[in-house]
Amino acid sequence: MTSLEQPILISFKLCPFVQRAVITLLHKKIDFTIEYINLQKKPDWFLEISPLGKVPLLRVKDRVLFESAVINEYLDETHGEPMLPKDPLEKAEHRAWIEFSSSLFNAQHQLTQARREETYLKIEEDLTKKLAPLERKIGNEGFFEGKSFSLVDSAFAPFLMRSQIVADNIGIDPVSDYKKIVKWRENLLSLPEVKKSVVKDFEDLYMEGIFERGGYLADQ
Ligand SMILES: N[C@@H](CCC(=O)N[C@@H](CS)C(=O)NCC(=O)O)C(=O)O
Incomplete structure (x- = not known):
């Protein structure tokens, strides 16, 4: 996987919702890039792509995912052994x-x-x-x-x-x-x-x- 194809996780160091996504990325051994922003001074590019102005965001190809639970389900469905029951x-x-x-x-x-x-x-x-x-x-x-x-x-x-x-x-x-x-x-x-x-x-x-x-x- 080239770095351009790697998902990019937009993060804040103390955010528990971001941490959930990091845990899943690490558990699934998915290559990813992490980019930290300052939530007190949100960059314009972030405000343009974040519908709620919140982290985490996961940039995948030309799409932007938000909401940690949704990001985790996407990661789960696309990589490795399922982490949710089938039933x-x-x-x-x-x-x-x-x-x-x-x-x-x-x-x-x-x-x-x-x-x-x-x-x-x-x-x-x-x-x-x-x-x-x-x-x-x-x-x-x-x-x-x-x-x-x-x-x-x-x-x-x-x-x-x-x-x-x-x-x-x-x-x-x-x-x-x-x-x-x-x-x-x-x-x-x-x-x-x-x-x-x-x-x-x-x-x-x-x-x-x-x-x-x-x-x-x-x-x-
Ligand atoms: N329901 C969201 C919650 C995300 C969230 O609250 N993130 C906080 C940081 S921990 C945030 O970005 N806050 C910025 C703000 O509300 O302006 C999720 O699960 O991703």
């Missing part, structure tokens, strides 16, 4: 959990922004409640289901990585009460496609962002 009912269920994972990113982001303790605790309580059905649903072997890495694993890994970073650096971990999710996190974070899905200084950048925002979490 339509099971596939729909996996897609539903991928949708669910996006709501966790939002809650996790809100946690890093909450200023007052009361606001923080309310968001944390809601997030913890949300994790209960996930704990019931997931398997006990370190993956969402069974023994192989699926698009659902790819979709949740960025949330799990960020929760581990906050646990390590601040000692707060809404996931810790859920034994299966903890095991799942441990396994996913040990996989090369997940480890290599972020820039080398990701942990520092993520923590810097939290401290710069100066919210409740930064004071712990």
Whole structure:
């Protein structure tokens, strides 16, 4: 594959939605180019091609794909072993959990922004409640289901990585009460496609962002 034919992923270093696509690209061993932009100062060329002004975008030939879940399905359908079940009912269920994972990113982001303790605790309580059905649903072997890495694993890994970073650096971990999710996190974070899905200084950048925002979490 020449570099001109390689997909180009338009990215932002801290974005969990971008990370999902990187994980899938790495898992499928697809050659790709990554191009970082500054979301505070979006380039004109990006605004011209991004319908929602959001990353990730995947440029493939003369087309532009947006929405991480859609990008991942495209990558899955065009490369290697399928990462979604064949059975339509099971596939729909996996897609539903991928949708669910996006709501966790939002809650996790809100946690890093909450200023007052009361606001923080309310968001944390809601997030913890949300994790209960996930704990019931997931398997006990370190993956969402069974023994192989699926698009659902790819979709949740960025949330799990960020929760581990906050646990390590601040000692707060809404996931810790859920034994299966903890095991799942441990396994996913040990996989090369997940480890290599972020820039080398990701942990520092993520923590810097939290401290710069100066919210409740930064004071712990
Ligand atoms: N639903 C989208 C969400 C993408 C998203 O929210 N990206 C954020 C960065 S993490 C973004 O580009 N924000 C820029 C903005 O909203 O102006 C997806 O799954 O791709």
